[in-house]
Amino acid sequence: MEIKKRYLELDFIKGISIIAVILIHTTAILISQETDEFSQITGIIINQISRFCVPAFLFVAGILAYNSLLKISFISFMKKRIVEIIIPFIFWSTIGLLVWGDISIRNVIITFIFGFGPFHQLYYIPALFQMYLISPFRSKILKSNFSIIVLFILTILLFSFYQISSLNLFGLKESSTINLVFLTAFFSWIFYFSLGLAVGKNYQKVRDVISGFSFRKIIIFLIISISLVLLDSYYNWSFTGEIKSSLLSYFRPVVLIYSISVILFLLKLGILKNQKIIISINDKSFGIYLTHIFVLNIFQLVTNGIFFRNLLGTIFSSLIILVLSFYLCLLLEKLPFRSITLGRSMIKKKVLKEGGI
Template identity: 25%
Template sequence: MKPGKLPWANDLRAFATIGVIVLHVAATVSLQYPAIPKSYFFTSVFFDSAMRWCVPVFIMLSGSFALEHYDGRMGNFFRKMFLRIILPFLFWSVVYLFFFSWNDLMDPHKTVAQLFSFILKQLLSGTASHMWYVYIIVCLYLTFPFISKWTRAAVEKEYIYFLSIWVILLFLNPYLDHYDTSFDFSYFSGYLGYLILGNYLFKAPRKINGVWLIVFFAAAFLYTALRTYFISISGNENNEVFMDNLSLNVLLMAFCMYLFFKNEQYFVRPLLRKVIDLICEHSYGIYLSHLLILNIFLWCGLSFVFIHPLLSIPIITFATVGISCTLIVLMKKIPLVKSLAG
């Protein structure tokens, strides 16, 4: 995805890209519970919880830039969406299909029809666990031709009206699931709320004091980490129910992180600025490819608990970011594959 025009947005996208990898490395550790020590599990939950805002922020940035800059030319918009999002997604989906399902693809007992059905099922459901985000973002992009008309015409009260219903439903949904209700709240639910929230916050002139943003983020993070840890300990298995992207605690973390980067002044050294801009420029490709790198590490026998996760999670994260970024940069230098890199 192309970097945003504003430095804070570039920085936020780069930080979120690193955060997603932290999340997946930490999850690889926490999924081993109860076979790992509780201190290892708590550390992995700590890292995982701290980065749960990443995917919601990606969607909020799409609302801030892609949605805000939609110009009504549908043909041009969908052509760009295919080239920038769908084409790299299809390429990496095939890569993961062969990586994870090689034995199934090479099964001599499968008929052509069975093989076709298997491939289609894999592509429709996702050939790798992190690909779900791309399915979500494509569906959200399909709403742009009409959602953009609303966001351009909507006044603040209308934004608040929609977002208030969305937030209330995030709170009520766990309880509504226990009742057989005929109300259809799907029009105000799901990831569309993050898209609208990002568009609203991008244009909102009001600022919230940075200290309060830090306090609210810390409260939401601690709630997520502690509830996840103790419910997992009590059930003697990893339980991520409080890490759901569509939960109020994760929403609050995403809200605070977005506004902190947007509103606060901070200094970045020139060398670090170059690294951040490089990660931002290649963020989509890094996102698509990073799980391949992580699984190659595992395939080569590297345990993510070779040392305490307090050290192993950052080490593996930065190694993965570096290798993934290098891979995407090199791919973009090759004419035949540069459009597939992401």
Template identity: 25%
Template sequence: MSRPYQHAGRGATSSRGQKSPEQVGPRGRNDMKDSMRLLWIDLLKILAIFGVILLHASAPFLVPFEDSGQWWTGNVYDSLSRWSVPLFIMASGALVLPGADKVVLRDFLLVRMRHILIPFLAWSFIYFIYSIHVKGQDHGLLDFFPMVIAGPIYYHLWFIYMLITLYLFAPVISALLNLAPRKFAWYLVGIWLCWASLLPAVHELLNLETYFVSDLNEYSALKLCGYFFLGYMLKENVIHSKGGLVILLLLFLIGGAATMTGTYMLSSRAGEFVHFFYDYFSITVMTMTLALFLFLKSVFHTPKEEAEDDNGRKHMNSRKLLRKISMSVFGIYLVHALILELLRDGRLGFTINHGSAFGIEIPIAAGIPLFAASIFVVSLGLILIFSHIPVIRKIIT
């Protein structure tokens, strides 16, 4: 999950005419005031983090593959939440790329790395200690940094590596996209679509070998960067007609149905779970992601209010509660994997999992979303508490 922020339209500039890092960057003050009032972004981020949690809550039912009610329940929930990570990446592209080339390069990188690396390292260490003392893994303290460099210490932290990579390239990508004619930007998106999505589909579904199919996995920043571009390209698009919105909803449902059906067919044929349609750049997931992005952008693209604050910026229609939750999304992403296991294993004094809550049996179809909602609420509560403790807030949120 990402931490997308809107760059401010006004404010102080550097001596070279470039925007200060407070205007364009994670947790920059002016940046935060404006971006957190973008209703569609707040809702998008909140929905996306819940989608990530739902995805992780339903995943245990998919492997091993079996044609059963439980497997199909997990498949339905997981298929309908595969858009969550790409949606975060699109939001980052929409909010970061328009102004990344207008900021002093050093400031752009320092601000972003400071607000990503510190929480990332802190939570990596927390998960490192958790894996030793709770899960019984045999590691010494000196193993921590080599393990962080080698790869994610916990499964969900892969996203931070990918996010850091995209941010490192963001100023260059921003300059190219802002200077190049739109047709060349769409040409770049088209190349990515063919390379990351269409050619793998030909290879997998038609069993046709092609040299150009990438062997990079679905967590690669290079393969996922197309969503970064698309967020930038579609940031101004708004669908006004009801018919257009209905079409977007239908495309989302078709993409979800194709994802779950295609996954079943490939898995049934192979006799084991095949995740091809689950990949973040599969055609079906891409269809869901783009449809949902445009739908949220169109429905909740609210007009600015007339009142202006002291700095002359018009406020956007986003409620205070939504802003608080939206500002907690990055922290929720970092902590949710730990909360998932603590609730599931009863380490908080009570147990909530896929099939029960506080000792009460629950059908799996209701248990999975209830489990995901519980993880979300506990994670949010913890991050909100941390946000009121200055030293902890800077380190882990």
């Protein structure tokens, strides 16, 4: 079904998700430092409940990609994606390497192929581009609702393998190669994008069903899934005796279930309430995603990291990073090379934006 108007709940999801992205990266700094127990535990909690962000972005990307491909050819669709996401990806990856990176053949490959360079958040761009490449096969992916169920089960099994290897169980060992592949390979993320494609196929019907859902039941589902994520994090911490980034990552079965609950909750909340501030943040969400690590690095350099030594300072820093990134995007939009730095700023606003962020 072609979406002919702009559904603000999708903007709401992306606005909330970009805030969660920043919280993940700021709390990661807090967690990695020696700080008081309260700050560290609370930092882990905030980090974990923010883990819905990338799945939510890909879910919305699937909805909007489905809608776009109803109106334009796949070739035209991919040309726009190259302009909108690949060119700014190359620009910011280059900046990261030149300013903060070690320019070696290995690092150049990891940065430009996997997106995991000094601006490590950019891994999302190669992953998203892979989702777009498989979008022509949406008719096969969406052949029946059973296809989504199969993808869900396969993703659960895949994430179980990742978590078992991170815990070094049954002879499986964690490796940096596995971590890198999982971050950028399409099979780690395809469920969320495919779910978005499926919802996009009948978005108005799905929207009507969600509108009729009991908000109380959605909140109960959300609370249960949050509890599972936090219990899983605590178990991983207790089992290994250390805080391992791989065991706080997206690739755990409980995070998959939690992400679905948050997407459902945000859809419902976005339908019920018009959150203008969050939606305005969404208007710059792609630019904020591209630039916030650059801003974060500068902020740490200027302040000598003093604000990341406790929880209050980290929360304050998160707000500062969000505001500075937002205004940096406003500044970049006024410059003649804005299509290189932000990609989408050259594209006129439409009734419905096309893309994941």
